[in-house]
Amino acid sequence: MMTAGDVTPEAEAMRKEFALERYRYILQQIHAVNENGYRFLAIYQTLATTLVGAALALFVGYRKWGVEPDTARGGIIGLLSLTTVVAAFTVTQIVVGTLAWLDYRNEECDITDQMVAPGFRERPKPGNLFRWYETYVLTFILVSIITMWSLAGLLLLPKVR
Template sequence: MAASGETRPEAATVRNEFALERYRYILQQIHAVNENAHRFLAVYQTLATTLVGAALALFVGYRKWDVASDTARSGVIGLLVLTTVVAAFTITLIVVGALASLFPLQHRACSVRSMSRHGPHSGQKSSWPQAQMSLPGPGHRRSITTCQGGTCNSPTTGSSSS
């Protein structure tokens, strides 16, 4: 049931505002993933160009530098292996960064209804979560709120609210 003085359009407005903020958060996460991927690729491009350039210089100039051909071959292979390792590391960083932004731990189990401070509507008592995570803004401490039958107890204050 709605609290006294609260009407259905106000609850819908709050739900719409929450959905809009969630959409903005998702767009911000996508932007951060794209930014990090471009940064990692720029670093990889620089390192790969340098390493392949060094391998090419070694391949072309080993005679002029009086380096044995076996040593030059080992050096070229080593530089190309190092380029492959840098590529694998860069790909791993990009994939892990994308997965971390897709599945953030603090938002995994949260939904619009479980983050709502209002009780469930009539007939939805069974859909109340047994515990919900309160996610305040930056600079605030996170707390776990337990809910039983529409009554929530906050461990930080010990008070009850419905």
């Protein structure tokens, strides 16, 4: 006669198979989150380069094109603002991806603690923030946006007369 705490061999095998499938899914999701970070960086680089290039083209050609200085200034500010929105979107996606990655890694550790041995897989430490590429991607984006606005305010906009 089995008690409530007893588990049949079939149930134990099914539990292990389910844990293995969940573990595979978690690893796949971790990989997808990592890949998405690179995709968002590529999108940011492409759009930022295009939008800033358009702002510079407007700055260089507004007189030849017969565009009023106030309109050119507004266009430059609009293009730089759009670049900032793209940067904010990218930063948001990277932060959300990092939080999802942390959640999946903790779930991975939970499964390995149960199925292999406690402490088999070390949990992520926020102190390792400086080892994560996301930290440097976010820093790059923030520095590029600050540099873009600084150069526009110091060099471009004052010369649009």
